[in-house]
Amino acid sequence: MANVQNLSKTRYVRVADQIESMIMRGEWQPGQRLPTLEELATMFAVSRAVVREACSVLVGAGLIEVRHGDGIYVKSFSLDSFLRPIHAAILLAASDARALLEVGMWLEGGIVEQATQRRRRQDCEFLSETLFMMEASREDAGRMMECERQFHVTLSECAGNEVAVNLLRILYQPLTGVMNLLLMDEDFRDEMITLHRALYDSIAVQDGESAKRHIQLYRRRAMDAMRNAK
Incomplete structure (x- = not known):
């Protein structure tokens, strides 16, 4: 039977x-x-x-x-139906922050290369304002985290790819707690500002290779800081 x-x-x-x-x-x-x-x-x-x-x-x-x-x-394709299982998979892996940071590094490596070529003057202005707020919020970890998230979402929007924007938004949800923990370290806060300033400068002059290098360096630094925090 x-x-x-x-x-x-x-x-x-x-x-x-x-x-x-x-x-x-x-x-x-x-x-x-x-x-x-x-x-x-x-x-x-x-x-x-x-x-x-x-x-x-x-x-x-x-x-x-x-x-x-x-x-x-x-069934007709919709972005929501495409993203739903990805969202579920990311939430299921929420406890593996290192893996999520690594995925973010891979994703953003491609995003910044496109963003440097497609960014407009007003995009650079908004990124500059967000970076200024990040620097001004150095003593407020929660506010600094929000500026960091907004900087990266804006960067993905510069690339002109709606799927990438939504993937990055989804990815940030389970990482919020981890990033807030890392931002308790003053050295990490300083390094985050420095690397984002270098990233912004690369985007402003449309140097895709430099932008990719700095985004990967930032994500690796976050992974190292997370490992040392344990």
């Missing part, structure tokens, strides 16, 4: 994979209605029950939706 159940499971997973591949290849477009259960069963040479299970998997993955009385449709 167990072998029969395992075989059935293997079949619906295989069918789900095949339907997903066809969607990814563009054979079925977002908003397009899929064939009926009977037609899909014939197409994949399986029973309707297997197709139904496969569709349940794909509904859970956010690839398709069942409109009762109307049929099965490929």
